[in-house]
Amino acid sequence: MKILNVIPSVNPSGGGPIESLKQSAHCLKLLGHTVDIVSLDDAEASYIEEFPMKVVALGPSFTNYKYSKYLVPWLKANAHRYDVFIVQGIWQYHGFGVWQTFNWLKKNKPLPPYFVFTHGMLDPWFKHTYPLKHLKKWLYWPWAEYRILRDAKAVFFTCEEEKVLARQSFWLYQCNEIVVNYGTAKPPAKIDQQIQLFEEQYPELCSKRIILFLSRIHPKKGCDLLIKAFSNITEVDPDLHLVMAGPDQVGWQSSLQTLAQHLGIDKRITWTGMLQDDLKWGAFRTAEVFILPSHQENFGIAVAEALACNLPVLISNKVNIWREIVADGAGLIADDTLDGTTQLIKHWLELSIYDQQIMRKNARECFIRRFEINKASQNLVDNIYLMANLKI
Template identity: 55%
Template sequence: MKILHLLASVDPRAGGPVEGVRRSGMAMQEAGHEIEVATCDAPGEAYLAAFPFPVHSFGPVKGRYGYSPRLTPWLAANAKHFDAVVVHGLWQYHGFGTWKALRRSEVPYYVYTHGMLDPWFKEAYPLKHLKKWLYWPWADYRVLRDARAVIFTTEEERTRSRQSFWLYRAHERIVPFGTTVPELDAARVREAFLQAVPGLEGKRIVLFLGRVHAKKGCDLLIDAFARVAGRDPALHLVIAGPDETGWAPALRAQAQAAGIADRLTLPGMLQGDLKWGAFHASDVFVLPSHQENFGVAVAEALGCGLPALISDKVNVWREIDEDGAGLVASDTVDGTEKNLLRWLDLDNAARDAMRAQARRTFHSRFRIETMVGALTALLESKGVDAGDTRRAPLTSLRKTAAERG
């Protein structure tokens, strides 16, 4: 098959969806498929050359919506060269532009929502949600309605996605997400990380790795860490990742007020060996996110043998909890503290057992081969079977609302 992946941007700072396309695309190439990418990035961006597939760029865009006047005509003219088009993400023009180009085409398009329909956004940003309602009926609603399939990575994501807009129709499909963990010399990359980020030698590192964003609960982690730091003077908190909103100074001030400024490191975005070195140098991975569709870093941490202490708003929490590959609590300071305390209270044997289970969970649930097999089967299918959910039942939505009170 020849597959076109369409993203608003392939900037690695965009996080999981970009990394997911890169990893799954490479695996599909190895299986004999052809992969190309279209994006609304401006030509000439340095990261475009580093992306491992042919990239068609249609920027620069106009406004935050990412309007690109060249995208839709190009898709309409070139879609016939592809067997399938896969759109990643909502709320920007690349999805609506795809719908305009392909809604009457014989070339099917598919949509990964990547958690962007989670009702948390409605509750956390009500004014933004109202703005989305203004163009939902004529834009993204149609994008989902007419897609060959709308792809969710977990049943949790699919169920929650039905709660954001009462006007909702979709051919729903679940394709488990997966990633890869390279076979590296763990000691070498660990040392490279410790050399690049001084002051961590001999520390028991509590690692957060991801976008430094309010959604991720970094502020909860700082306060929770401050509560448990007295348990072991070797504990050290590392919050690593791109800071697109300029939140880092406030987090440093928060740590200063909590008395742990000297026990917090914010090294910025880590890539390549430094990222893997951070995993291999750490004792535990923490993600107290308020909303997380999957969390690529969760799977990567598990693959490196790191237990994952996560909130119950990370959509793979059931799998982590069921396997005992980490600990789960609420997305609050108290919940994050609870996870840390339970982990600290483990004896060495129990901690080693959890690390071993983390690797087993990665290999059994989150390997890239699992994702590629399911995605390939979906793209190669001729249509959507009769058992597919076309419309979220209104009765179930009313029941959900009643249960929430």
Template identity: 50%
Template sequence: MKILHLLASVDPRAGGPVEGVRRSGIAMRDAGHDIEVATCDAPGDAYLATFPFAVHTFGPARSRYGYNPRLAPWLAANAKRFDAVIVHGLWQYHGFAAWKALHHSGVPYYVYVHGMLDPWFKQAYPLKHMKKWLYWPWAEYRVLRDAHTVIYTTEEERTRAHQSFWLYRAREQIVPFGAAVPALDGAPLREAFLQAVPGLRGKRIVLFLGRVHAKKGCDLLIDAFARVASRDPSLHLVIAGPDETGWGATLRSQAQAAGVAQRLSLPGMLQGDLKWGAFHASDVFVLPSHQENFGVAVAEALGCGLPTLISDKVNVWREIEADGAGMVAPDTVDGTEKSLLRWLELDDDARAAMRAQASRTFDARFRIETMVSALTTLLETRGAPAEARDTPLATMRETAQQSS
């Protein structure tokens, strides 16, 4: 098959969706499929040079919405070259451009929602939610309604998506997301990371790796870490990831006030061997996120044999808890502290068993091959899709009551 992925950007700082396209695309290319990508990046953006597929760029975008008048005409002119178009994400112009160009073209398009219909956003940003309602009926609603399939990565994500907008109609399917972990010797990766980030040698590293953003609960993690730090002087917190909003300065001040500034490292975004070295050098991975569709870093941590302490707002929490590959608690300081304490109280044998289970959970549930197999099966089934599903009336009433 010849497949086009459509994203707002392939900037690695955008997080999981970009990495998912990279990893799944490589696996599908290895299986004999042709992969191309279209984005609203500017042609000269540096990260394009290292992206592994042909990228058609239509930026720079004229606004945060990503509007570009050249994108929809290009899609219409080139649609017949592709067997399928996969749209990643909502709320930016590339999805609406796909609808304009493709919904009567005969070329099926699919939409990965990537958690962007989670009701947490409505609760956390009510003014933005009201703004979204202004263009939901004529834009995103149509994008989802006319897609061949709207793809969710977990049942948890699909169920929660129905709670955001009462006007909703889509043909849905769950395709588990996946991650790829390179088969490399962990020892040299660990050593390279320890040399790159001073002061970590001999420490028991508590690792957060992802976007440094308020949604991720990094502030909860700092306060929870401060509460348990006295239990082991060797504990050290690493919060690694891109900081596009400048929140890192606030987090440093918070750590200073909590008395753990000397036990916190913020090395910025880690890529390639340094990222894998961070996983292999750490003792536990923590993600107390307020909203997380899948969490590619969770899967990558598991693939490196690293237990994961996550909140119950990470949509794979049921799988982690059921397997015993980590611990789950509410997205609060108390909840995060509880998980850290439970982990600290494990004896050596129990910790080793949890590390082994982390690897088994990755192999059974989150390998990129699992995702590619399910996605390929979906794309190859180009007949009439399942009947579109409306938001249930009970959910519509509940949503209307919550909004009033």
């Protein structure tokens, strides 16, 4: 099968969807499929050259909408080379470009079906948190995004919770909903090397009990709640240390650092910026526990990565895979509030060493059972064959 992924950008600072696409494409190639990627990036961007597979970059785009006049002509000229399109994400031009191509092709020649991953972008949290933006989206929804989802062969959701929540943002909503497995690859098995690399980079953390946040620095991730909650438990053990790892996408980090200074805990927080490759895995390997108190999270690739490293996860009940984590005993869950986030950390610290070890074992088993990328990739292929009536 020849698969074309269409995505606004493969910039790794975009978080989980880009990482998952990278891992999934690699696995699909091992299964014998051809996977190409089209993005609306600037072809001269450094991360295009560094991306581990070929990317056709049709940018640059100079607005958040990521419009490119080159997308539709390229798709029309090359659509015959593919069996399916997969649209990665919504609310930007790439999806509308695929829909336009689809409608042109079906009038002129046989067309490949297309599928859509929404990546949590229909979660009602956005509607309630940014009501003015939601009103603007309503102007766009009926003639664009609604039609894109309606005409897709299927819309893929990464868990049942995401699918249910997606129905609550717009009353005009129609699509063929399918829940598919989602995940990431096992980390490279060079544990000692990863730990050594991280400790060489951050020697001041060698003797600390690290609580690791690894995600984008963004309001929806609950970073301010985490800093306040951490300030509530620092007296429990002077060796407790919070590591905030991730790109500062909206310029919020300086305000958070001021907050930490005001609370008197700035010396107990390390800000690493974005971590990649072995340095990222070293952060997971040296941490005692992973935390993500998000207000909205359709999946959370970093959660799966933590589980893969035998690392229990402390997450809010707005991370949509929280039910799976509870069922497998792989972490602790609480509300996305200050009290909830504080209780998450307190509960972890109150567990016996034995119970913490059991949770570490459960974390690894949870990853293998639910989120390992090879199983997820095979599940995706099976669903595509079934929905598109393709011959295996």
